Amino acid sequence: MGCTDIKRIDNSRLRIPRGYKPEMRTDGLIFVDSLLEQFLEQGAIEQVANVASLPGIVGMSLAMPDIHTGYGFSIGGVAAFDIDEGIISPGGVGYDINCGVRLLRSDLHKNDLLPRIKDLVEALYKEIPAGVGSKGRIKLSSADERGLLRKGAKWAVENGYGSAADLECIESGGCIDGADPELISDKAYERGRQQQATLGSGNHFLEIQYVDHVYDDAAASAMGLREGSITVMIHTGSRGFGHQVCTDYIQIMAKAAPKYHINLPDKELVCAPFKSSEARQYLSAMRAAANYAWANRQCLTHWTREVFMNYLSISPSALGMSLVYDVAHNIAKVEEHVINNKKKKVVVHRKGATRAFPPDHPELPDKYKKIGQPVLIPGDMGRLSFVMTGTQQAMDETFGSTCHGAGRLLSRHEAIRRAKGRAIWREMQDRGVIVKSTGRETLAEEMPEAYKDISEVVNVVHNADISKKVASLKPIGVVKG
DNA sequence: ATGTAC
Numbered sequence A: 001m002g003c004t005d006i007k008r009i010d011n012s013r014l015r016i017p018r019g020y021k022p023e024m025r026t027d028g029l030i031f032v033d034s035l036l037e038q039f040l041e042q043g044a045i046e047q048v049a050n051v052a053s054l055p056g057i058v059g060m061s062l063a064m065p066d067i068h069t070g071y072g073f074s075i076g077g078v079a080a081f082d083i084d085e086g087i088i089s090p091g092g093v094g095y096d097i098n099c100g101v102r103l104l105r106s107d108l109h110k111n112d113l114l115p116r117i118k119d120l121v122e123a124l125y126k127e128i129p130a131g132v133g134s135k136g137r138i139k140l141s142s143a144d145e146r147g148l149l150r151k152g153a154k155w156a157v158e159n160g161y162g163s164a165a166d167l168e169c170i171e172s173g174g175c176i177d178g179a180d181p182e183l184i185s186d187k188a189y190e191r192g193r194q195q196q197a198t199l200g201s202g203n204h205f206l207e208i209q210y211v212d213h214v215y216d217d218a219a220a221s222a223m224g225l226r227e228g229s230i231t232v233m234i235h236t237g238s239r240g241f242g243h244q245v246c247t248d249y250i251q252i253m254a255k256a257a258p259k260y261h262i263n264l265p266d267k268e269l270v271c272a273p274f275k276s277s278e279a280r281q282y283l284s285a286m287r288a289a290a291n292y293a294w295a296n297r298q299c300l301t302h303w304t305r306e307v308f309m310n311y312l313s314i315s316p317s318a319l320g321m322s323l324v325y326d327v328a329h330n331i332a333k334v335e336e337h338v339i340n341n342k343k344k345k346v347v348v349h350r351k352g353a354t355r356a357f358p359p360d361h362p363e364l365p366d367k368y369k370k371i372g373q374p375v376l377i378p379g380d381m382g383r384l385s386f387v388m389t390g391t392q393q394a395m396d397e398t399f400g401s402t403c404h405g406a407g408r409l410l411s412r413h414e415a416i417r418r419a420k421g422r423a424i425w426r427e428m429q430d431r432g433v434i435v436k437s438t439g440r441e442t443l444a445e446e447m448p449e450a451y452k453d454i455s456e457v458v459n460v461v462h463n464a465d466i467s468k469k470v471a472s473l474k475p476i477g478v479v480k481g
Numbered sequence B: 001a002t003g004t005a006c
Helices: A042-051 A110-127 A142-151 A153-158 A164-168 A186-195 A217-222 A239-259 A277-312 A392-397 A412-418 A424-430 A440-446 A454-463
Strands: A007-010 A013-016 A028-031 A057-068 A075-082 A100-109 A205-214 A229-236 A322-328 A330-339 A342-351 A374-377 A385-389 A434-437 A468-480
Touching (some): A028 A042, A057 A330, A057 A454, A100 A110, A110 A277, A110 A434, A110 A468, A142 A277, A153 A277, A277 A322, A412 A440, A424 A434, A440 A468
Parallel strands (some): A434 A468
Antiparallel strands (some): A007 A013, A075 A342, A205 A229, A205 A468, A330 A342
């Protein structure tokens, strides 16, 4: 009827019109089909609308099909703001700054590994520190840590963790410029010093998988993926370090919003004008946390290769474990996008969303110029994960972004309640997945039924053409926090 | 996600 009703545009898109809430400056757009629409939370819709009311928003307030309610901004949200008139908001990035995923391919076949998978998972579990508050194997001095914050994965490679070739296959080369170690609190330094090169907890994991199905031969071949070949996926972020940075800057920005007369529909949306000193400081600290996460995934990669080589008694070349790609799922970046036929710099917030740049984009390494940026989308530990590629449609419609995962279906609490009296590890084993975790509660929170079906989520973004399916990956061994 | 409430 009126211009205040949510309206389905097509099979993949739902519009939240500007009139839905009086303070909205632009429309909201949620990528969901009618199947996933039934799981759409009212709170998440409100959050998309709230983000649409922030100053300087460019284009629409967007959300991906894995949307759910988060801190201020929904998880699965994408929003871009004008450099001159817009804002930056820590809630638009989230607490786990540069939580992200990397995928390693190998020359192993699943048949090489299946008979010995249990011991291999045990071996990985022994070498990869995991769990809440777990401490790392690397002893960092404060000076080391400052270098790491500036250099990210480059620091890891310089210190013997992996090779220079790895860096080419990481978003932003695994090192984002403009990180400032001076803007980090002592508390963050202390947490970060102990936790570098650890997996963490919750939905973070290290997973041994095999390529289940190839949808796009050319793209899969460019990534070195063949049906049956073994891959490893690592999902982790900036641990307590990024959490502390977010906490510190939410406090700082709580004062900034009233100072700059920004009207907030929800106080969790605390932000500051992009050009303000508070915003510049947050951006520099956030970049340090992003680099921390890239170093983290790089160090864990090194140990993963070591465990595989030692366990199988094979050489690096026989293993062939190279990095396919590494993406950030929680980050704010200054990027150039075409808006109304004009190139414009904007600050893109991706919170539970993946960059999905198209073929020929200058930020892509040569080997992916033809196919577009690899997009890595982890599912739950029982079903599948997906590899996709970025598209021009994403560039035109979503600031070069797509979904990031399955999205929770049950709250952690509800999942634990439903898992009472069950042995999730055994249920997983019966499904052909060997799982090793620090605690049974983590397994309960992370059991497959706690998540939406990743295949349904991926179908929406594939059909909307904001990324294209390349391959599905089936888990066979999982290390969890 | 998180020294899962300073």
